Amino acid sequence: MPEKRWLLVAATVAAGELAASCASNFAEAWPAVAVAATLVALFGYGAAVRGWHFAFLFLAGAALFLHASVERERCFQLNPWLRARSERRARSLRPASARVARARAELARRLSIGLDRDCGASALNRAILLGERGRLPQGQRRAFAASGAMHVFAVSGLHVTAVAGMLALLLRLAFVPRRLAGAAAMPAVWGYVWLIGAPPSAVRAALMASVCLLGPIFWRRPNLTAAWAVTLLAVCAVDPLMIADVGCLLSFTVMLALILAGACLRSGDGAIKAGVWMTSSAWLAGVPITARVFGHVTPGGLLANLALIPAAVVTVSSGVVGVLTGVLSDRLAAHVNNLAALSAEAMAGVAAAVARLPGADFAVRPWPLSACALWYGGLFLAFLLLAERRRRRVL
Numbered sequence: 001m002p003e004k005r006w007l008l009v010a011a012t013v014a015a016g017e018l019a020a021s022c023a024s025n026f027a028e029a030w031p032a033v034a035v036a037a038t039l040v041a042l043f044g045y046g047a048a049v050r051g052w053h054f055a056f057l058f059l060a061g062a063a064l065f066l067h068a069s070v071e072r073e074r075c076f077q078l079n080p081w082l083r084a085r086s087e088r089r090a091r092s093l094r095p096a097s098a099r100v101a102r103a104r105a106e107l108a109r110r111l112s113i114g115l116d117r118d119c120g121a122s123a124l125n126r127a128i129l130l131g132e133r134g135r136l137p138q139g140q141r142r143a144f145a146a147s148g149a150m151h152v153f154a155v156s157g158l159h160v161t162a163v164a165g166m167l168a169l170l171l172r173l174a175f176v177p178r179r180l181a182g183a184a185a186m187p188a189v190w191g192y193v194w195l196i197g198a199p200p201s202a203v204r205a206a207l208m209a210s211v212c213l214l215g216p217i218f219w220r221r222p223n224l225t226a227a228w229a230v231t232l233l234a235v236c237a238v239d240p241l242m243i244a245d246v247g248c249l250l251s252f253t254v255m256l257a258l259i260l261a262g263a264c265l266r267s268g269d270g271a272i273k274a275g276v277w278m279t280s281s282a283w284l285a286g287v288p289i290t291a292r293v294f295g296h297v298t299p300g301g302l303l304a305n306l307a308l309i310p311a312a313v314v315t316v317s318s319g320v321v322g323v324l325t326g327v328l329s330d331r332l333a334a335h336v337n338n339l340a341a342l343s344a345e346a347m348a349g350v351a352a353a354v355a356r357l358p359g360a361d362f363a364v365r366p367w368p369l370s371a372c373a374l375w376y377g378g379l380f381l382a383f384l385l386l387a388e389r390r391r392r393r394v395l
Contacts, residue, residue, distance in 0.1 A: 006229035012054050013236050014243055014252075016061025021244040030066035033059055061236060068240040103195050104130070110326035111319055114334020121341035128312060128344055129319040130196050131155040140348055146355035148283070148301020152312045152347070155196055156251060160205035162316040164189050164213065170324070182213035182222075200242065201251055207231045208255075224259045228252070246293050250286055257285030257379070264386040279305045284379055288372035291364050300360025307350045314343040 037059035044052020108126055115122040123135040133153045144150050167185035176184055189209060193202045211227035232252055235242050242248045261281035265274055283302050291297050318340035326333035354360055
């Protein structure tokens with residue numbers, strides 16, 4: 001299947017970049033790795049060696065990462081022409097940054113219509129929709145972190161999906177055909193990402209959403225696996241160093257787990273069962289990374305996210321409607337913003353309650369790579385077995 005080929009290609013390139021990130025001291029040897037990739041391609045193709053594609057892609061990914069390391073550490077910093085060019089580009093972006101700041105301030109103002117700007121609800125609204133965590137009280141931030149729900153403030157797939165879904169629904173109510181509604185919402189989705197400062201997590205989510213939303217234009221069903229693979233390939237090619245970023249690893253790992261978990265669901269599964277299954281799969285996928293990098297495991301996240309994720313969708317969707325209705329009527333926007341605030345305050349209450357539970361968050365010794373590999377191997381095998389069991393029941 002085409003999506004499986006995309007998945008294998010993306011995973012192989014990413015594996016090569018991850019391997020190179022463990023040997024970044026050899027960054028200056030990137031030409032040798034690139035030559036080795038070329039020789040593997042030429043020999044493998046000429047001799048019809050099976051699997052040469054994967055060896056080539058692995059070495060190509062390693063060469064990309066090492067080359068990016070040298071470019072940032074040496075060429076960019078030491079070359080006066082490149083440094084001057086970067087400074088000119090920064091000066092040219094200042095007017096655009098000022099426009100973004102003004103647009104963001106206007107967006108924040110509309111999110112606060114009907115609310116006291118100094119109250120906790122307003123700060124929560126802005127933190128969830130705009131990612132402004134600095135406005136949250138320290139106690140709330142600790143509660144969300146201890147309950148394993150800090151991700152609701154990192155504008156990513158959850159937020160972009162909610163924004164795209166709400167905009168597509170509004171376009172459908174405006175009699176835009178279903179096949180075109182998703183693609184018509186794309187410019188507004190990218191505008192939202194631009195307004196919040198284009199954090200990498202939001203850009204990745206918007207790119208993946210764009211691949212899915214463009215599918216119906218070409219009479220193709222949205223394919224999450226292909227969209228995930230295309231997004232990963234784009235990140236690996238444009239900014240190879242991002243593969244070593246913890247947030248990037250968490251985003252792609254959890255999203256892949258959600259895609260695989262979704263393939264195991266049956267059409268007759270209820271909303272509660274599906275929600276528990278998907279939340280558990282996302283939590284299991286994130287455990288090795290958080291345990292290795294942060295030295296923490298948060299079982300409370302399993303319980304908290306069951307309530308927090310739907311509430312976050314309500315908060316983000318209400319915020320989008322509140323911003324749009326603020327153009328027409330402040331009174332109507334105030335009602336919608338209060339709904340978003342009510343949902344956000346419920347999220348804060350759930351996070352605080354879960355954080356107080358014994359064992360909701362505990363410190364561990366950083367996991368070795370072998371333990372992480374065994375965990376993911378077992379999780380992937382479980383997904384395969386469950387998907388095969390589902391396929392046999394359908395047949």
